[in-house]
Amino acid sequence: MRAADATVLVTPRSFASVDPAPRTRLEAAVGEVRGNDLGRPMTAGELRERVGDVDALLAGLDEIDASVFAAAPRLRVIARYGAGVDRIDLRAAAEHGVVVTNTPGANAEAVAEFALGLILAGLRRIAAGDRTVRDGAWAVQRGRELAGSTVGLLGLGRIGAATARRLVALGARVVAFDPAVREAPQGVLLLPRDEVVAQADVLSLHLPALPATRDMVDAALLARMPRGALLVNTARGELVVEEDLVAALDAGHLAGAALDTLRDEPPAPDHPLLGRPDVIVTPHAAPHTREAVTAMGLTAVQELLTVLEDGTPRFPVPPTGDRA
Structure with a gap:
């Protein structure tokens, strides 16, 4: 599968909120980009309703458990927008052949x-x-x-x-x-x-x-x-x-x-x-500077596209936990 044919779900509210470059890069490279209509991190149940035909997920602090992977037969990559991956079931990701990446150091x-x-x-x-x-x-x-x-x-x-x-x-x-x-x-x-x-x-x-x-x-x-x-x-x-x-x-x-x-x-x-x-x-604001938001977005997009094009990502997260 080529990245140009992929459907991508983007959930973080701050993605490309300062600089449009990350979204522009993503939209130019894939077939369809969908957003988060809830304005907050999604629960596993909410994700299950949205990932059935999704090839890639650019994720924030969403709850991504085994049931989400089971509901997403086309999912190939979760590119975490940030460093922490504690809300992703990494073993389930590995069992379903889904690559998980993150953006260590960006924020x-x-x-x-x-x-x-x-x-x-x-x-x-x-x-x-x-x-x-x-x-x-x-x-x-x-x-x-x-x-x-x-x-x-x-x-x-x-x-x-x-x-x-x-x-x-x-x-x-x-x-x-x-x-x-x-x-x-x-x-x-x-x-x-x-x-x-x-x-x-x-x-x-x-x-x-x-x-x-x-x-x-x-x-x-x-x-x-x-x-x-x-x-x-x-x-x-x-x-x-x-x-x-x-x-x-x-x-x-x-x-x-x-x-x-x-x-x-x-x-x-x-x-x-x-x-x-x-x-x-404070409202989980520590990572949210103009510089960090843009760096996280660009890195997450690059990791996502690399996996979709069968390349090797720079920041893969192993099933054992957060490497960052």
């Missing part, structure tokens, strides 16, 4: 900058100060300095390492845990996980959601953090047991949390982490 700088922003906002209570002024008060929100603080990183891949370099440059002491990393960036000390957690004035998460990491940040781990510490998550909501985080905040053990991702997105209006002055919540 690393964007997410690292956002993580740094959340760390600074949490330490200096910037969002709480803004709300206070808007509510008619003029009360100082006393915070902590990043310089001299210990920041612990769980995960030291592309994003974690980029975050670490920024933190070191600003005078933080940086400790990190990542069993896959043998050599840390300059100024970063590799330690066992429990030592990182116990020393961290700020604990920042940079891990994929895998069986070994889901629910990692539970009551036991939070209790090992120093009293008055800050939790930051720009990775995956599935890493955190949200009920345990609420309890740690209610008890005053943690000073706050800054979260760019939750288990359910978007959250229900009565979500217990919303509306708290000690919690910052």
Whole structure:
């Protein structure tokens, strides 16, 4: 089959939203491009209704389980628009002969900058100060300095390492845990996980959601953090047991949390982490810069077309999990 005859379903809302080049490239190369009419990531059931005659899927944070593959006999490739593949059943993909690719590194700088922003906002209570002024008060929100603080990183891949370099440059002491990393960036000390957690004035998460990491940040781990510490998550909501985080905040053990991702997105209006002055919540915005969105789009399109033309993609994801 040639790419020119292929039907492609594109689900990410931000695809080609800044620069039309990724969509122009895709539309020029394939037979038909379909979009996501829901304006959000699709569930497996919603995908099953749409993939029966689809040859390729350019996917965002959609739920792609074994039932989706069973409903898509023509599907040859899933090009993930981003790095994480925790919502794709990789073994089912392999069983159905579907190649999965991703875009490692395309948004690393964007997410690292956002993580740094959340760390600074949490330490200096910037969002709480803004709300206070808007509510008619003029009360100082006393915070902590990043310089001299210990920041612990769980995960030291592309994003974690980029975050670490920024933190070191600003005078933080940086400790990190990542069993896959043998050599840390300059100024970063590799330690066992429990030592990182116990020393961290700020604990920042940079891990994929895998069986070994889901629910990692539970009551036991939070209790090992120093009293008055800050939790930051720009990775995956599935890493955190949200009920345990609420309890740690209610008890005053943690000073706050800054979260760019939750288990359910978007959250229900009565979500217990919303509306708290000690919690910052942003709408999974970390990867979304003009530069990163365009880079992710162009890379995902190139990977998708390469597979459709029987070529070898640059960034294949093996059935064992996220390589990025």
